[in-house]
Amino acid sequence: MRIVVLAGGIGGARFLRGLKKAAAEAEITVVGNTGDDIHLFGLKVCPDLDTVMYTLGGGIDEERGWGREDESFRVKEELAAYGVGPEWFGLGDRDFATHIVRTQMLAAGYPLSAVTEALCDRWKPGVRLLPMTDDRVETHVAVELDGERKAIHFQEYWVRLRASVPAHAVVPVGAEQAKPAPGVLEAIGAADVILFPPSNPVVSVGTILAVPGIREAVAEAGAPVVGLSPIVGDAPVRGMADKVLAAVGVESSAAAVAEHYGAGLLDGWLVDTVDAGAVARVEAAGIRCRAVPLMMSDDEATAEMARVALELAQEVRAGE
Amino acid sequence: MRIVVLAGGIGGARFLRGLKKAAAEAEITVVGNTGDDIHLFGLKVCPDLDTVMYTLGGGIDEERGWGREDESFRVKEELAAYGVGPEWFGLGDRDFATHIVRTQMLAAGYPLSAVTEALCDRWKPGVRLLPMTDDRVETHVAVELDGERKAIHFQEYWVRLRASVPAHAVVPVGAEQAKPAPGVLEAIGAADVILFPPSNPVVSVGTILAVPGIREAVAEAGAPVVGLSPIVGDAPVRGMADKVLAAVGVESSAAAVAEHYGAGLLDGWLVDTVDAGAVARVEAAGIRCRAVPLMMSDDEATAEMARVALELAQEVRAGE
Numbered sequence: 001m002r003i004v005v006l007a008g009g010i011g012g013a014r015f016l017r018g019l020k021k022a023a024a025e026a027e028i029t030v031v032g033n034t035g036d037d038i039h040l041f042g043l044k045v046c047p048d049l050d051t052v053m054y055t056l057g058g059g060i061d062e063e064r065g066w067g068r069e070d071e072s073f074r075v076k077e078e079l080a081a082y083g084v085g086p087e088w089f090g091l092g093d094r095d096f097a098t099h100i101v102r103t104q105m106l107a108a109g110y111p112l113s114a115v116t117e118a119l120c121d122r123w124k125p126g127v128r129l130l131p132m133t134d135d136r137v138e139t140h141v142a143v144e145l146d147g148e149r150k151a152i153h154f155q156e157y158w159v160r161l162r163a164s165v166p167a168h169a170v171v172p173v174g175a176e177q178a179k180p181a182p183g184v185l186e187a188i189g190a191a192d193v194i195l196f197p198p199s200n201p202v203v204s205v206g207t208i209l210a211v212p213g214i215r216e217a218v219a220e221a222g223a224p225v226v227g228l229s230p231i232v233g234d235a236p237v238r239g240m241a242d243k244v245l246a247a248v249g250v251e252s253s254a255a256a257v258a259e260h261y262g263a264g265l266l267d268g269w270l271v272d273t274v275d276a277g278a279v280a281r282v283e284a285a286g287i288r289c290r291a292v293p294l295m296m297s298d299d300e301a302t303a304e305m306a307r308v309a310l311e312l313a314q315e316v317r318a319g320e
Numbered sequence: 321m322r323i324v325v326l327a328g329g330i331g332g333a334r335f336l337r338g339l340k341k342a343a344a345e346a347e348i349t350v351v352g353n354t355g356d357d358i359h360l361f362g363l364k365v366c367p368d369l370d371t372v373m374y375t376l377g378g379g380i381d382e383e384r385g386w387g388r389e390d391e392s393f394r395v396k397e398e399l400a401a402y403g404v405g406p407e408w409f410g411l412g413d414r415d416f417a418t419h420i421v422r423t424q425m426l427a428a429g430y431p432l433s434a435v436t437e438a439l440c441d442r443w444k445p446g447v448r449l450l451p452m453t454d455d456r457v458e459t460h461v462a463v464e465l466d467g468e469r470k471a472i473h474f475q476e477y478w479v480r481l482r483a484s485v486p487a488h489a490v491v492p493v494g495a496e497q498a499k500p501a502p503g504v505l506e507a508i509g510a511a512d513v514i515l516f517p518p519s520n521p522v523v524s525v526g527t528i529l530a531v532p533g534i535r536e537a538v539a540e541a542g543a544p545v546v547g548l549s550p551i552v553g554d555a556p557v558r559g560m561a562d563k564v565l566a567a568v569g570v571e572s573s574a575a576a577v578a579e580h581y582g583a584g585l586l587d588g589w590l591v592d593t594v595d596a597g598a599v600a601r602v603e604a605a606g607i608r609c610r611a612v613p614l615m616m617s618d619d620e621a622t623a624e625m626a627r628v629a630l631e632l633a634q635e636v637r638a639g640e
Contacts, residue, residue, distance in 0.1 A: 009430070041424055042420065042423055042424035042427055043420070055425050065391060072391060072392070074413040074414055075413050075416050075420070076417075078413075078418070081417075081442060082418075082421050082439070084420075084421050084424075093392070093394040094395070096395050096416070097394075097395045097399045097401075097402065097404075100361050100404075101361075101402050101486075104362035105402075107362055119402070122401060312360075
């Protein structure tokens with residue numbers, strides 16, 4: 001079975017760990033969000049790709065959900081001693097090495113997809129990890145700061161400001177000119193199942209779909225497309241998805257997110273049992289829906305979510 | 321009193337610490353060797369400049385003589401886990417921050433001299449530290465490896481091979497096209513004394529003098545030029561200066577090094593007491609010479625060497 005997953009960072013990575021357990025024999029291709037990539041200290045940092053790579057490769061800090069386990073921050077402390085920031089972005093010493101290797105390879109002319117493959121040679125995540133694009137895309141968020149409207153990098157909004165001010169707009173700068181990375185459209189076209197993990201529908205899955213060709217490929221794929229709601233009981237499972245949903249005019253509910261993707265894209269949708277009341281509304285929108293526990297409390301609970309998603313895909317296929 | 325010192329790495333840095341003690345009121349300008357600079361992991365590393373900066377700024381590892389005190393090597397270990405080397409060059413985590421800041425500033429368009437000044441804003445070395453040039457110069461060493469003659473980077477010769485094979489030639493690649501960094505010629509021209517510390521006469525002081533304009537400025541300066549022998553009793557005080565002296569056809573002795581610089585450049589020369597027999601030979605070459613203890617065993621011993629060098633300069637001046 002060939003499964004394609006459009007993944008953001010922490011939520012996507014944890015879901016993938018469950019999926020690997022649920023479908024050990026499957027050939028999984030992950031199309032990773034690169035809209036939250038950022039240049040820091042002259043280095044190219046790809047937070048979502050790395051979170052997937054470290055999580056599946058056994059190198060993640062389980063507590064934080066991002067960065068390396070057993071991490072130290074001496075390089076960052078020294079940079080701060082030079083007065084060089086930003087201090088609000090947590091780059092650890094072990095993590096720095098990844099960015100150094102990546103930046104060096106990019107400078108040598110390798111595309112990000114080749115660099116990601118090279119990094120995965122070490123981590124062996126057990127999935128094929130593709131960046132959504134080899135081109136530069138940076139998600140910017142329009143906010144009002146000190147009475148002035150300005151666009152800031154997504155990481156600044158998310159990490160520095162902790163989404164504490166309203167987002168007026170979320171723009172994946174560069175997406176319109178971006179091309180899907182080699183293999184992305186082919187993997188989507190050849191998939192038996194396409195999954196949207198409970199990742200952020202705006203800044204993670206939404207950004208991937210903003211790369212011209214990807215949304216169309218998913219919509220036209222022969223395979224069933226099944227998503228898992230990142231909103232449980234009107235609040236994000238983790239992160240601050242509600243903050244950016246407001247920016248695109250979508251209410252923070254499991255049903256609204258399904259409608260936002262729409263029946264043109266989604267064939268099936270899982271909501272949490274607390275949102276069982278939303279099933280009828282989602283099905284009314286033409287999307288097959290089921291209510292099951294959606295808290296990724298451990299790998300087994302997450303694997304069970306993945307199993308249900310695959311079953312729902314099977315149902316969609318059988319129903320066609 | 322304005323003192324200009326042409327300095328290499330460890331020997332130069334330790335001498336400077338003594339000089340600062342010996343001439344606390346002096347305005348010291350250090351023209352640092354950049355021929356041993358190397359690009360590693362996409363970062364610009366300037367070993368000699370950093371050794372001077374860390375030593376005078378209180379950040380050096382006293383035991384090793386290079387790199388930061390209380391250092392760790394986690395970034396390097398991670399790079400090795402990615403299969404990315406070289407492993408033979410010891411870049412510590414705290415040291416990495418310096419190279420990251422430097423590389424980022426260079427990429428932003430600042431010349432190395434401005435970058436060095438910015439780094440020194442933190443370290444406050446108590447001297448004005450100028451790179452010999454803002455242009456790229458890399459010292460290469462011609463060696464025979466596996467029966468094949470090839471040119472390798474000085475650091476590879478020095479650090480990886482530990483100078484274990486004969487050096488057939490030492491070439492400061494790029495020196496001919498290099499210009500002295502801003503302030504270098506002005507400092508030399510305005511100096512009251514010019515000192516050559518017991519640094520390597522070929523790959524440290526020699527490389528600085530190879531930048532067109534610097535040798536001429538030193539030779540024509542009104543100030544006395546006094547050097548301290550890096551060779552004591554036919555062996556280098558530290559390092560492996562004898563290996564590269566052979567490459568330029570100079571015997572490894574205090575007198576031969578003085579003759580190598582020559583009376584056109586040097587006005588005074590200090591040899592160690594064990595080389596007292598060389599004084600007559602040096603003076604016969606037209607260079608005022610004295611034999612005094614030249615082991616930089618501690619700051620006070622080094623300060624005493626600096627005091628004698630300044631006295632000899634005073635003698636030269638008075639004798640003129």
